[in-house]
Every structure is written in C-alpha cells, then in structure tokens.
Amino acid sequence: MAEAGREAAAQAAQRPLLSNHLTVAERVAARSYLQQSWLRFKRNRLAIAAGVLVVIIFCFGFGAPLISKYVTHVGYADQTLLDRFKHPGQAGYLLGTDNLGRDVLTRLAYGTRVSTMVALLAVVSALTIGGTLGSLAGYYGRWVDSVIMRFVDIMLSIPALFLLIFIGALFTISSTTLALVIAAVSWMGLSRLIRGEIMSLKRRDYVEAARVVGASDTRIIARHIVPNVLPIVIVWATLAVPVFIIVEASLSFLGLGVQPPVPSLGNMLNGAIAFMDQSWTLIFIPGFMIYVMVLAINLFGNGLRDALDPRLGEHQ
C-alpha cells in the first residue's frame, strides 16, 4: 500500500505542474523567473532544434565571404556565361549556376546575409518607434493615449504592402532605408502590445504599493515595468524577424527592394521567373531558403514564448 502510494507520488513528481509547467524537482531547483524560463525552454526539443538551425543559417549568411573563399572558390568576378544554367552538382557548382553563370550557393549566402541584415535592422527600428510610442501611450494615458492610438489605427488601415509600394514609387530606396521603411509600417503591433501591458501593469497592486511607499517614477519603471514588458518585447522581436524577411523578399521580388546585382533572396526569385523552363532549381532554392529560415525562427520564437510565459501558450 505504502509502496503504491510512494510510486504514485514519484510519478506525480515527474509530471509538470499545471501552473508553471515545471516538475517538482525543477521548481525546487529554480529560484528566479529566468531560471524557470530556461528550464521550460530546455524541455522543448523542437524549439532547441529550431534555434540551432537558426544559428547555422545566420552563420551561413554572415559567413558569406568565407563561403565564397573556402567552400565554393568562386567570387563575383568568376562568373562566366560559358557556365550558364548548370544543374546542382554539375561542373563543381554545388547548387548550380544561374542565367549569368553566377554560382547559386555563393549568391544564396550573400542573399541570406542581405535579407537577414535588412530584417534585423528593421526590427531594431520598429522596436525604437513602436516601443517609444507604445510606452508613452501606456504610461501617460488619456489624451496622449488617444492621439497615439488613433495614429496607430490609421496606419493599420493602409495595407502595408501598398504603402511600401507607394513609398517605393516615390523615392529610390537603398538597403538601409528599406529597413527603415519596413519598420515605419510595422511598428503598430508592438506599440499596441506595449501599451496594453503597461496599462495593466500600472494598476497592479505592487506598483500601487511602490508608489505609496514613495518610490520614484524611475525606480518604478526600472524595477517593475521594464522586467514585465521585456519578455513580450523579446517574443515580438523574435517573431517579427521572419515577417520582415518575407516583407523584404516580397518587395525585392516586386523590384522595389534590394536592386540587382546585389543578391537578395527575393530578387533571386524575381530573376529566375523568366528562366522557369530552363532551370527550376533557380526558383526552388532561394524560396526554400526563405521558407526554412521563416519556419525555424517561428518555431524558435514559439518555444521562447512558451518558455517565458506558459500561460500565453496554454491553449496549444
């Protein structure tokens, strides 16, 4: 009898508790929120695998010059029309060549690098714009909040791609300004998130208590508001990167983003349409790269969100 009870207790100790998704042993070991989050994340093997894949892809992209030098042994000057449309594996070209004889693998690496840098820069810019406006709206409330949220509603009503095309028609865009423009049409979601969270945080008991005790505004912001808003911001930023990658690729695909000959995953696709019958790998490879990047970052971001706040992901 006692053994059955002990066994049941031992089994129960292995199962995660409903409220914070940690086992009893983990709960005892972890003290801080960060430790708990890390333990939750460690158990999500899919997210870890996705994270590793993301790191590999980032290294692939940022190591493009190294790949050009040591892996493929071709650079920009080595393109030759004699080697057009080679299939993957032919004549020493690992992923084949395109219509101008350029090695696809090297272009893929540089394209990944360009797309990733634009996306990351856009995320940072959007964080700045959306974070500032959202915080102002959330913290000061009333008419500041009304004005900013009206502005957010207006920007949300104009389809982002149309606005980007509009801007692309009026001004010529370089890679950096492309990132800024993408951020300029994508900050709204973040500002709403931050505003909502700060508004609900302001009303919490511990914030009221801190104010009653006489804590300064700076102290309240630093000790109570920022640590609670940070996980939401991190998750948003992680999940925004694949969105921006696709936006940049779409714009380059339409001819409004990164201009050839600078490779971007989007304009590689654009250039390959005309040669669809001669080489289908030219279309498949850049698109597949985008797909894998977006999928991996999404899975990693989902895992991050589940780890940082299991309540958010409870419905899954």
Next chain:
Amino acid sequence: MGRYVLRRLIQVIPLIIGITIITFGLANLVPGSPISSLEFNPDITPADLARIKQSLGLDQPLYIRYFQWLSHVARGDLGLSLVTYRPVMQSILEKLPNTLLLTGTALAFAILISIPVGIYAAVRRNSWFDQVATVGAVAGFAVPTFWLGLMAILLFSVRFSEWGLPSLPSGGTYTLGSSSIVDRIQHLIMPAIVLGFVYMASWTRYIRSQMIEVLRQDYMRTAEAKGLIRRAVIFRHGLRNAVLPLVTLLALDLPGLFGGSVIVEQIFSWNGLGRFILDGVQKRDYTVVMGTTLFISILVVVANLLADIAYGLLDPRIQYE
C-alpha cells in the same frame, strides 16, 4: 444596435481623414513638382513660370491644396492617370471586381478548410489528425506566398503539360474568346488557393485553440449533462463561440490579404488592383498609385466597419461596452 452602429460610423470618419492626410503628405514629399522640368528650360521667363504655377494651383500653400484635392476625392474624382489620361476611378472600378473575386475566393477557401479542420482537431485532441493538422498548420504558415505561387505554376502549368496531364493556365483571368464558367474557374483556382494558403494555416491553429478553450467551458458540460448528444453539444453551443472571434481576426488580416493579392496578381497576371498599382509604380504614374492606395485603404476601413457590425450582431455582449 443602432447606437452601436452610429458610434462605429463616427469613429470611422477621423480614420478616413487621417488616411487622406498621410497619402497626400507622402505624395507631396517627393522632391520636385510637375513643373520642375520647365524650370530648367532657358526659354521660359520667371514671369511665365509664375503664371503656369498659378494656373495649376501650385502656388497655394499646402493645406489649401490638400482641401482642394480632398473635395475632388469626396466627389469620387481621383484624377487622371499620368500615362493614359483615363480617370483613375474608372480604371479602379473596372479592376475592382477581379480583385474582389480573387480575395473573396481565397477567403472562402481559407474559411472552408480552417473551420472544419480546426474544430475536428480540437475535438479529437492529440489524435493523429490533430498532430497532422497542427504540424501542417505550422509548416503552412511559414510558406512565402510568392514562392508557393511560382512552384504551383511550375508544377501545375509547366510540368503537368510536359507530362501530358491536364494542366491549369498560368495566368490571366480568362482565355480570350472563351466565356465559359469552367474556363474562369480554371484560371481562378490556383491564384485563390495560393493567396488563401497562409491564412488557412494560421486560422486553423487559431480555431483549434479557440475550440479547445470553448470545450473547457462550464456551459459545454451543462449541455452534455442535460443529455444532448455530443454532436449537438459541439454544434449548437460550441461552434458559434469558437468561430466568432474569427470575424475579428479576419478583419485584422484583411490589409494583409490585399497586400498578398498584389503579389499573387503579379505572378498570375491577374487583372486586378494589385497589378494596377504595380504597373503604376513602374511607369511612375503617381495619380494611379496614390488613388489606388487611398481606395484600398478606405475599402479596408469599410470592411472593418462591416466586420464590427457583424460581430455586434452575432455577439450581443459587444454592443454594451
């Protein structure tokens, strides 16, 4: 109900005005003006230049030009195309049905697949169907639309005809000289599925999680305790509550849907508003670009309004907020 509709209508007006301000402001940020090419012409005296400027109304301050432009827009006059000199509004109205057809079919496809799959996956949670559906939804959500469109053309148009199988046309709204419904459906099916694909995946996940939430509710347990058979419980009480938030999600995704239609229309040579604005961009036809952006934004606002009203009708609790 009437008060709710009125409140929503009143909220819409500053929104539209804000959109017009942004559109007009952006268009006027462009360096140079319609007469900047004349300024370099040595034969034109400054007096002539001033006279031309005045006749075009360009010497007026910006806010007066804004109100003049706004009065035209309010009457439905979006100006003339700088390339074809046709009224922009007329071209828009010609191409609008095609875009609505494409977007509507994509929406219908996404809804018709996501609701049954999401609900069945939620009801049979952790079954193989659920696992497949969840993996499929996550995998499908990340697919870039333009890549999917190109691969679809590659497979269903190019390869199928090479292999001797019946193939789908790779572009256009209809085949010249043919007015059959079958032909139009053949042209519609690929672009619509490609456009709706991402939304199908994302809404499947959403409906599944909503349904799981609904199934946990007490009123479901009450209904079952009353003796209703399982299917009646799910359909009479669960379905409505699970699917209703989809209306809001749909309204939020609508701008993205129109944006996606730009890409799909470009790939499939679909004669709609998306391709119209892209052509305008390439030809630097600013009136077309500005007019189409404005038109689509107002369309989105109106669609959101209708969605809000529909939601208010379907969920009476909202009206009293």
